[in-house]
Structures are given as structure tokens and as C-alpha cells.
Amino acid sequence: MTPSPAFRRSEPDARRLSLIEACARVLAREGIAGASVRTIAVEAGVSAGLVGHYFPGVDALIAATYAHTGARVDAALAAAMAKAGDEPHARLEAFVTASFAAPIADPELLATWIAFWSLVRARPEIAALHDEQYGGFRGQLEHLLADCGLPAAQLRATAIAITALVDGLWLELCLSPHELAADEAAAIARDALARLTWKAPAAG
């Protein structure tokens, strides 16, 4: 009979990915405080030593997990926009409301995201990733707003406001899922988007 192997070799890229996904799950479940090399390794079903084989340190694994998660979000947003067609307003609304539908509105993903936020101040490499992610998001938003005819002078402030709204709704969606559901968050975002992108009222 064939002796059952004690472990199975993986393609380096596949193993790398499985470690990243395990790291994301641990971050979502236990937060940054519980994301130790051993915990992540157990979650991935491998030995602790293997983490060192694929990443120079646990910090690098966490940073890679951030980058991977960010790419997932970007891809989901791009897909939602592509699905919305060519009409600028439809694309803008799709871009914003996609944050409150699968696969982005996943509590696990949001919890992972919050764990990253908590690292930005203390870890410069995480801060760099954040600036890149946030800048990309706001840049796309400004472009979409311009396509919708928003005056150039209002692009920055409006994009910041919408980004803040989305992030804030993410927060509550994740921290108090019993208080706020994804579909309600989507409705709130849709309404707020319409109000924030209307012609400026006469100053009073």
C-alpha cells in the first residue's frame, strides 16, 4: 500500500497565497494582537517555520496580506463599474455601492481592513500601502465625479467626503452588524451620494 505522505508540497505561489489568506482570516477573527506566526501557520495548516521560508518576517506577511486584500477590493470595484456600463452617473453609483455588496461587504474582509488601519501609524510600510490604496480610491472617485460634470474646484472635497462616508459605513457594518445591515448601508450611501454630488446650494 502507498504510505500516506506526512505533508504535501505546494507550488510556491499557491502556498504563499494560502498563507496570505490564512493571515487575513486570523486578522479578521482575532485582530492584530492575535496574528502571531504560530496562529497563522496553524490556520494555514502548516508548521510555523514555513512562514519564514516564504516571508522575511511576520511583518512582511501582514503587509503582503494588506496588498492582496487591497487588490481584491480594487478588482471588485472595477468589476462592478464595468458591469454598470458607460453612463457616468451609473458608473459612479456602482463604484460607491459596490462597497456594500458581495464580495466587499464581507465582515471578514472589513475586519481585516480595520486591523490594517490600526497598523498605519506604527508601521511605515503599512502607511505607504494605505496612502497608495486610499489615493487610488480617491483618484478614481475624482475621475468619476468629473465625468458626471462636477466642477473641478469641488472634486477633491467631494471625493474626500464620499470616501469618508464609505469608510465610516464600513466601520459600522463591521463593528455593529446587528445595528446596521449591508443593504441599509447601501441605501444610505446611495442617497448621500446623490446629495453630495448635487449643484452647490446658494450660500446662506
Add this chain to the structure above:
Amino acid sequence: MTPSPAFRRSEPDARRLSLIEACARVLAREGIAGASVRTIAVEAGVSAGLVGHYFPGVDALIAATYAHTGARVDAALAAAMAKAGDEPHARLEAFVTASFAAPIADPELLATWIAFWSLVRARPEIAALHDEQYGGFRGQLEHLLADCGLPAAQLRATAIAITALVDGLWLELCLSPHELAADEAAAIARDALARLTWKAPAAG
């Protein structure tokens, strides 16, 4: 000559408070991962063992720090509202924009706040504090909105949107202070508040 004392006794309440404040500073500087008993004790200028004398464990100290920080925010908001007088719209605007002025717009306070957010999912007692804090904030907001004549049917959604906006702006203020300044955040919040509280547009 008088021998200089090796240490100074403090009133229990004063020492307790100094430990809480030291904990907040550590959370702001290093995040939750760096908030160990020893680090906090050094920050407070006492020995590590003293923490155990005042709190049953480091988790309790962190929870107490959350409660204390929340009370500080509440007090600052109440003060800003009181200063605004009796006119409902002025009170509402003061309540919202106070989040972007001293003492709330302090990067240290915001960093501490983010550290708490990262704990909500993993620690039930922190989740309870969060629900209380968030509920209180939104409750006050709904009350102010009602005073401003907003229809009852829109109170909840509008309060959630404004809270999300404030939280999202806090986030960016703290994570990318070089990208977003407090006064710009205040201006964005003021404008968004006006737009979000206007009469609903005709659908279409």
C-alpha cells in the same frame, strides 16, 4: 538632610488616572500591539507590578481607557454644543464640527480611537463600550436633527450617514494627516452636513 524618597505615593484615583492616560499615549504611539503592561508602566513612570494593583488585568486597563476617552469626547461635544447657544441648526453644526477642532481633533486621541476599533470584534467588553458610545452619539444626533425639523422617517438614516462621515474623516485625519488637515475636514463636514439635512429632492 532629608533622604529623597524612592517613590511617591499617589491618591488611588490620581494614580489610576495616570495609568489610563499613559495607556492612551501608548495606544496612540504604538497601537494595540505595543500596549503591554511593561510599556504602559514605563510610560506612566511606575513599575509594571503596579498595574496589577489597580486593574485586574491589562484588558481591564484598556477597557477603562476606552471609557475614559469616550467620556472626554462626550464632554468636548457637550461643551461645543453649549457654546453654540439654543438655535437648533447652530447646535447641530457645532456638534458635528467639534469633532474636527481641539481637543477632539488631536492625532493622539484619534489613534487611540482606532486602536479601540480594532479591538471591538475580538473583545466583547470593548464591543459593549463601542455600542454604548456609538448609540449615544447617534441618539444625540437624531435628537438634534429632529429639532432642526427633519422628518422622523429620515432621522435614523441621516444620523447614520453623518456619523459615518465623521468617523471616516477622523480616520483619514489620523492615518494621513499630511493629506488632510483638520480645518479642511471641518469644512467638508460642514458642507456635507448641509447637503445631508436638506429637504429630499424629488425622485428621478
Add this chain to the structure above:
DNA sequence: ATCCTTATTGGACGTTCGTACAACAAGTGC
């Protein structure tokens, strides 16, 4: 079948963690 590459394991290392506790000493009442 044998060799070779290298993914993978498991244990060792020094450090830091949270907690407990006996000893010490500061301040108060007498």
C-alpha cells in the same frame, strides 16, 4: 530505481509577554 532540488518540519534560541507575590517604604494617626 536513483539522484537532486527544495518545500517542509520540528526543535532550539533568547526575548517579551501577563500575572502573582513577598518585601519594602511612604504617609498618617497617635
Add this chain to the structure above:
DNA sequence: GCACTTGTTGTACGAACGTCCAATAAGGAT
């Protein structure tokens, strides 16, 4: 000046931490 309370220190302990590395073995190549 003495006793007493208790805030405070320092240390000790086991557990968990990140990292390193020699030994092992899986799977493809020949």
C-alpha cells in the same frame, strides 16, 4: 517616636513570542 495601613517595587514564573537552522522527505528529473 512608634505602629499601622497600603501604595509600590522587584523578582520570579510559565507561556507565547519571532527567528533561525539542521534534518527530513516529497516529487520531478534522469
